[in-house]
């Protein structure tokens with residue numbers, strides 16, 4: 001029977017109930033029973049929503065306390081031995097790996113393919129062994145079955161889990177595959193016995209360029225698992241798998257899911273190969289963006305498929321999990337009705353999927369109201385004057401004619417900057433944000449709710465900035481920042497001030513663990529009506545004689561971390577953003593700000609998954625950054641910052657950005673990334689992150705010392721900066737100051753020794769007793 005389903009639902013809750021409960025639990029204000037009750041309630045509500053919308057199956061296994069890949073790590077008892085956990089991982093052990101402990105840094109956090117969601121990276125080596133832990137997943141399956149739902153269990157495919165795991169360099173992870181299949185095997189047999197309707201194996205790695213050995217492994221995996229499992233739906237997502245059509249058709253699986261939003265052209269290749277007696281699930285409702293589905297276009301695609309594949313074996317779905325979109329558009333009462341009419345959040349997408357199923361089976365007449373309403377909204381969007389600005393288009397056309405670049409080469413600029421800034425060897429700095437304290441957030445909430453006026457709000461922000469400057473003075477940092485107190489988020493803040501952007505009030509999307517972001521929506525041409533950061537930066541600089549780093553979010557990060565219009569190519573939107581931000585850079589320079597950081601943490605994330613598409617992206621992404629940054633004088637120092645991504649494969653593009661200084665995340669990988677920068681002979685200054693800011697764990701002086709020493713082994717001291725690996729907004733002041741104090745002190749020791757030519761003799765400062773682990 002034609003079935004309607006989604007690949008997963010957001011778990012954080014319409015009111016971010018899971019976030020609130022998790023943070024209360026971590027702070028000791030909610031016990032495990034209370035936390036579990038919140039999780040169970042959310043699951044119940046989300047299953048009921050799927051059922052009420054008319055979907056044929058509900059997803060079980062998409063709920064996670066922190067991350068769904070980490071759930072599989074717990075389910076298969078694959079904790080790295082360094083955590084010293086018992087074989088059966090419990091909730092406390094799960095959180096210990098996610099957040100780090102006094103003794104152990106957390107698992108590395110990595111970007112989930114090209115999304116802004118972060119997964120916890122499993123760690124494997126030749127001693128890794130697996131066993132099914134029945135405390136995970138199975139109780140949730142029983143929960144859903146007992147509520148009478150038709151259950152589709154969602155699991156990371158074994159090859160995706162293994163591919164994403166980190167391992168020692170020379171170790172072949174595939175050698176663990178047969179061991180990993182054992183617990184899968186046992187689990188699938190149990191799911192079968194429980195009466196689960198289907199198991200969805202998410203295998204997003206199929207959208208990458210995979211080595212043959214991994215592609216070959218698909219056959220043995222699914223041959224082994226299929227005989228004991230409920231019907232297996234292998235879900236591909238985030239790109240086309242057309243080149244694997246023949247190979248996938250040979251797998252002994254019941255169904256295949258295609259992401260037709262990211263890979264619309266793959267349908268024909270799959271229809272050529274995919275056997276008629278098996279299920280083909282077509283992901284036509286976009287799980288990555290919030291634009292309303294063009295129901296007629298989606299129906300046309302489905303009908304084209306139905307001409308070549310039996311209708312009762314066609315499923316209709318979301319392109320990927322709805323994890324990446326906010327919960328419910330009905331909460332957005334403050335959004336302009338015109339704009340709201342163009343959108344669909346997760347809840348509305350459930351209806352879209354169900355409507356498409358009805359339309360496909362019963363014809364247009366059965367969904368006439370929905371079709372007419374969509375036609376009206378989409379037509380209105382196409383004709384809207386608010387999306388088009390002739391001035392912006394003309395400026396972009398003019399700017400596209402030339403390549404942007406700094407006036408002089410790095411060496412000449414560096415000399416002028418040294419003279420202008422007068423910084424010591426191994427300058428110390430931070431990445432931009434300081435703790436977003438309760439009073440800061442409360443003042444912003446009060447201002448938003450009009451309980452305080454603009455003057456009172458600004459006074460609170462100025463107070464926070466003054467406080468941050470004083471603390472940085474006391475710590476002895478060399479390059480100061482204003483601390484970003486006034487920013488709710490590094491992307492949303494700019495979105496609020498740029499034309500062409502709209503903001504939601506409740507459009508939260510999980511980024512990692514309990515942390516959420518509210519991506520702004522780019523619906524029209526982008527421009528900058530007025531300076532965005534000048535006032536705060538000037539104020540901060542007025543409080544110090546030290547250099548103060550201006551702080552901007554770069555064009556590619558603005559693009560990647562927003563919901564972007566789908567009626568204009570992404571490279572054009574990037575160009576518009578670059579020109580708007582370029583104006584801000586120049587205003588900062590004119591105001592006497594000698595160092596300007598343009599954050600581009602998302603530049604790697606935007607990289608297409610397939611090699612063949614990468615050069616074109618990197619070309620326009622680098623151009624956008626250079627256009628933003630290169631209009632300044634040689635003596636103005638441009639910094640950039642990147643975090644939580646694998647940068648090895650884009651080092652030439654990173655070098656082509658030609659930022660004078662780059663700060664990067666390296667601490668969770670213990671500087672492994674820095675080796676890549678060194679091997680590539682990265683030419684400009686580097687600040688490898690010396691400690692992980694996403695964990696409340698205080699770095700020990702020994703660790704800081706060892707990491708700085710490793711950095712000095714591969715980067716000349718004259719080009720090395722000392723900093724944490726990302727902004728400090730998620731931390732509290734006591735742990736922030738304690739960590740920075742250690743960092744500054746280690747830098748000072750090395751500086752003294754290097755100046756005295758006695759590098760080898762440097763010893764770590766004595767370890768302080770307490771740890772700020774909370």
Ligand SMILES: CN1c2c(nc(N)[nH]c2=O)NC[C@@H]1CNc1ccc(C(=O)N[C@@H](CCC(=O)N[C@@H](CCC(=O)N[C@@H](CCC(=O)O)C(=O)O)C(=O)O)C(=O)O)cc1
Nearest residue numbers: 116441442444445488489490491511514515516517561730
């Ligand atoms: C650097 N990172 C970022 C990514 N993406 C972004 N868009 N931004 C980023 O900074 N991707 C990669 C990483 C991910 N890292 C993080 C780190 C931290 C957070 C985070 O802390 N998120 C906050 C929400 C931040 C925010 O928008 N705050 C607003 C609203 C706060 C709020 O909830 N207010 C309450 C009232 C509170 C009160 O005190 O009364 C309300 O409105 O109901 C603000 O400060 O005004 C989080 O809480 O999860 C995310 C990604």
Ligand SMILES: N[C@@H](CCS)C(=O)O
Nearest residue numbers: 431432433599601727
């Ligand atoms: N300047 C930002 C960068 C985060 S990636 C911050 O410090 O939070």
Ligand SMILES: [Zn+2]
Nearest residue numbers: 601643726727
């Ligand atoms: Zn960062």
